Amino acid sequence: MAYVSGQKQTSLWRTTRQILLGVIVLVCLTLFVLWRIDSPRVERLRMTLADAALPSMEWTTRPAARFTNMLQDFQSYVRVYEQNEELRRELQTMSGWREAALQLEQRNARLRALNNVQLSPRATFITGEIMADSAGPFSRSGLLNVGAGNGVTDGSAALDGLGLVGRISGVGEETSRVIFLTDINSRVPVVIQGSGQRAILTGDNTDAPLIDFVEDTARVRPGDRVVTSGDGGVLPADVLAGQVIVAANGQLRLRLAADYDRLRFVRILNHRPQPTIHRPGGLIADEPFFFAEEPE
Amino acid sequence: MIRWAVRIAMLILAGFGCILLSAIPLQPGAPQWPMPDLLFALCCYWVLRRPGSAPLIVVFALGLAADMLLMRPVGIGALTLVLATEVLRGQSRHLREVPFVVEWAMVAALISMGVAMQAVLIWISLGSPPTVGQLGRYAAGTMLSYPLVALICGGLLGLRHRGNGKLTYSTYLGEG
Numbered sequence: 001m002a003y004v005s006g007q008k009q010t011s012l013w014r015t016t017r018q019i020l021l022g023v024i025v026l027v028c029l030t031l032f033v034l035w036r037i038d039s040p041r042v043e044r045l046r047m048t049l050a051d052a053a054l055p056s057m058e059w060t061t062r063p064a065a066r067f068t069n070m071l072q073d074f075q076s077y078v079r080v081y082e083q084n085e086e087l088r089r090e091l092q093t094m095s096g097w098r099e100a101a102l103q104l105e106q107r108n109a110r111l112r113a114l115n116n117v118q119l120s121p122r123a124t125f126i127t128g129e130i131m132a133d134s135a136g137p138f139s140r141s142g143l144l145n146v147g148a149g150n151g152v153t154d155g156s157a158a159l160d161g162l163g164l165v166g167r168i169s170g171v172g173e174e175t176s177r178v179i180f181l182t183d184i185n186s187r188v189p190v191v192i193q194g195s196g197q198r199a200i201l202t203g204d205n206t207d208a209p210l211i212d213f214v215e216d217t218a219r220v221r222p223g224d225r226v227v228t229s230g231d232g233g234v235l236p237a238d239v240l241a242g243q244v245i246v247a248a249n250g251q252l253r254l255r256l257a258a259d260y261d262r263l264r265f266v267r268i269l270n271h272r273p274q275p276t277i278h279r280p281g282g283l284i285a286d287e288p289f290f291f292a293e294e295p296e
Numbered sequence: 297m298i299r300w301a302v303r304i305a306m307l308i309l310a311g312f313g314c315i316l317l318s319a320i321p322l323q324p325g326a327p328q329w330p331m332p333d334l335l336f337a338l339c340c341y342w343v344l345r346r347p348g349s350a351p352l353i354v355v356f357a358l359g360l361a362a363d364m365l366l367m368r369p370v371g372i373g374a375l376t377l378v379l380a381t382e383v384l385r386g387q388s389r390h391l392r393e394v395p396f397v398v399e400w401a402m403v404a405a406l407i408s409m410g411v412a413m414q415a416v417l418i419w420i421s422l423g424s425p426p427t428v429g430q431l432g433r434y435a436a437g438t439m440l441s442y443p444l445v446a447l448i449c450g451g452l453l454g455l456r457h458r459g460n461g462k463l464t465y466s467t468y469l470g471e472g
Contacts, residue, residue, distance in 0.1 A: 032375070034370075034371075049361070057319060060317075133321040135331030137426040138414075140325075263325035
């Protein structure tokens with residue numbers, strides 16, 4: 001008797017399981033479609049979750065990352081002598097450059113003073129540490145330990161000391177996500193200095209993103225500097241991204257200026273776009289005023 | 297009952313540990329080798345050993361959390377995880393008699409199918425999926441991580457097949 005009821009119970013259980021599985025599959029697909037259609041909203045959900053989970057991440061990932069860093073440092077100790085020599089040589093050439101830069105800066109300042117140039121207010125920056133990274137083939141991005149509470153806004157440029165690293169996409173209260181230039185979904189408008197051509201920097205999950213939509217590739221030489229153009233008003237203009245390299249198949253790619261190999265701290269530029277004028281001034285009163293009741 | 301709850305709690309903890317392990321920024325900028333999907337390997341191993349204490353809803357929740365936290369495409373990682381574990385759950389009775397290599401091959405087939413499915417879904421939705429080489433390395437890494445996960449789960453957590461021939465009515469019910 002008990003066996004029969006057990007059998008019934010199992011078949012009922014099996015049916016509910018199947019319904020549950022169906023519901024879960026539906027939920028997954030719906031979430032995916034939602035993410036594809038209305039990414040910002042799902043990303044906000046993701047950041048909320050990251051906000052909740054980051055404290056626990058900080059406890060585990062920080063020691064692990066430090067440990068690997070120590071290992072890497074130890075490896076570099078082994079060849080400390082060669083490095084020292086190398087650094088000394090570099091320092092020598094650098095000091096020459098430093099002198100040149102100082103002179104140029106002074107000259108620039110003098111010329112600017114003569115011209116009465118109005119400079120845009122200097123961008124401030126916030127520094128964050130990469131706490132977690134996306135560990136799959138589907139994206140290249142990192143989770144920073146600074147967020148809206150620290151003044152990070154969506155779309156800000158993220159730099160290391162040398163060049164552009166990526167863009168903030170998704171801000172939580174204490175976390176934010178930086179999507180690297182190498183990410184497969186990253187598109188950044190750039191200018192190739194030298195020929196002054198505009199192009200789009202297209203990430204494809206490789207270490208050297210593609211320089212796409214160049215008008216005249218013949219005029220681009222390897223080694224040309226590539227900076228952001230500021231088109232679209234998301235990223236500030238004139239941030240160094242890297243140098244042009246030509247791949248074996250003739251594609252133009254970018255050698256990133258930012259040191260992606262040892263990326264840990266990232267600066268987030270708090271860039272406020274210049275106010276643009278897109279309507280006439282407020283000298284002429286709005287139409288409704290004339291028809292509305294006169295203000296007391 | 298308490299043992300069952302403890303096992304589920306262990307799965308949740310281990311799953312979360314896998315997610316955290318994957319999230320460690322070793323080389324956030326230029327990863328040489330994509331981090332294998334440890335959670336996938338863990339859930340496969342768990343479902344084959346203790347189908348009863350790896351409930352569908354828990355596996356789903358873990359998959360979704362991994363999708364969210366590891367910045368993967370939302371939803372489809374959880375979908376492949378749930379489907380793969382359901383296939384294994386259905387086969388768990390047959391797979392308990394076969395040697396480990398065969399089980400590994402089965403899991404490897406599911407891994408490659410799962411990765412392919414994710415890429416196809418991204419492609420269908422007009423996204424840009426990673427190249428075949430990147431996906432292949434990811435799948436290969438996950439396959440190679442399976443014996444490692446098995447070793448850790450079997451050795452440290454003591455999660456092995458229940459002894460053969462001891463299939464009592466209660467364990468049968470427990471295994472659903």
